[in-house]
Amino acid sequence: MSGWLAHLPLLPILLPLLGGAAMLLLADGRRTARTVISLAVTLAQLAVALILLAMAGGALPGLGGDVIAVYRLGNWSAPFGIVLVVDRLAAVMLTLTAVLALASLVYATARWDRLGAHFKPLFQFLLMGVNGAFLTGDLFNLFVFVEVLLAASYGLLLHGSGAPRVRAGLHYLVVNLAASLLFLIGTALIYGMTGTLNMADLALILPTLNAGDRSLFDVGAAILGIAFLVKAGVWPLNFWLPEAYGAAVAPVAALFSILTKVGIYALLRIGSLLAEAGTPALFGGTWLFCIGLVTLFFGCAGMLAAQQPQRLTAYCVIVSAGTLLASVGLGGAAMAGPALFYLISSVLATGAFFMLAEMIERSRAFGANVLAVSFETFGVDDPFDPERPDEVVGTVIPAAMAFLGLGFISCALLVSGLPPLSGFVAKFSILATALAGASGDMPLLPAIVLLAAILGSGLVGLVALCRMGMRIFWSSDDRIVPRLRLLEAGPVAFLILACVALTAGAGPVAAYLDATGRALGAPQTYIEAVLAAETPASSNGAPR
């Protein structure tokens, strides 16, 4: 690997940083220039992510199989310097981020970015933080990038202002600041015990610790794990999530559906690296499994209780986090492949759903949802029912409503995991892997529990979404047909079509992700690649 390819891992961080900074230099009024820059930068990120995806998967000719690209900043070698690492997992997450970001950005250009200042620069800084968190190879830079993404997300959450957003933003800020402090305590404890922050180096040093240091290390790791679980939106640390995601403007909420996955990524990455020396609690195993199940239950209850589409979607995010954690907790690296497939499918689906929910809200007359609830609660039939004119039957459904309805059905199928879309493939492969593992060496009971929980959550999701769909599309007479612009309908269609493509290409995608899972199960390759004693170019010269 040489030439320009060697510098590619830096670009997902550098591109949004430079793009965002360039946009800050332009006045806020120059929307066209900002739009062009942000679209170009996001498209470039997608291109880079796709090349990295091909490279990590061994699809680029002349590199000889899978490549774990390690970028050493300033050419300092690994345990001392800062490294960026691109392996299959990181490349998959980068690509997912870029796809979601593109859709969300296009949607935002239709109207939302005018609602406040500096939407697009903040958007790019958020992407920089997310990409950096996926790329970095050491704990402290993970903290820094998480802070970058959080700082941008505070701004984006408050975008558009208004009392509900500010209140949700206040809670979001406090919870995440507290979580960041926990993150720092955990990192500091781990550094104090092992003397390193590099994740690969950590995996090597961990088995050499004596019992006393090891138990302190476990304390540090547990505190770190709590910080990640807060980010992942896990019960009982997720009461901020429905509030915040429900209050954010639609494109921001859509982009936020990747943020919870940063926490899950960190758990998966660190858990897999430390697996050989004994995974600390909260990074895998029974704890994670139980926490995931409770989160799943909480999310389901929330879905049933939610009245607005956007809040319902926020609970879908919680359900997806619960499903992911429960499956990873049950199967570890063996489950990582199917779990990642579910992750991709659910992030795309919830992203599309957030945008769709906002367009649906536009079509409902003010107070319609309150009326629908009270009708249902008191068992009152629609008072105008007998007088309804017959010619309604022949009315042509406007194209906008047809699009919204179709989109809603697709999202419902994706979220509840029904065939024929990718949600079904994902849940099916998780369950198949769980049962296959149970017939082998794992105990049967947890697999059965997982089966029941996932199928049950699918049923609950279907009930909640059916009810919501009927209330929105069938039962309201006084709705306004919204005017949809291509810029708004396009991104939703794009995300749903991406899910369709994921279903059609399920074979190759699942093969890629299974290989990712196997790579996570055998972290030796990753560790060796990061710590490879490739002599820096400057060391050939005489010491100065």
Place this chain on the structure above:
Amino acid sequence: MELIYALAIGVLTGSGVWLLLRPRTFQVIMGLSLLSYAVNLFIFGMGRLTAGRAPIVGSTAVADAALYADPLPQALVLTAIVIGFATTALFLVVLLASRGLTGTDHVDGQESES
């Protein structure tokens, strides 16, 4: 020195957590500040407490690690201070916005019923 240091961290953390759980936004921001001081001291302490040792290896002397303080926690603390400062400032803005929009300094934007 260790005892005083540990007590300082403990007192700061305790007060910080108590303030964080209070219902007024100003108390919350004070709590977060105290907590971040405690965490910064904690990170610093994780590099082992030493007195009178330089963190930077000079160009002339032969490096003996025992003679120097660990520079890494100091760098980490510096980063954490910068990030904490920025987020606290941001929190202050949101606090004022919340006060202006809701007319109360309660964290939930409304006084509790009791």
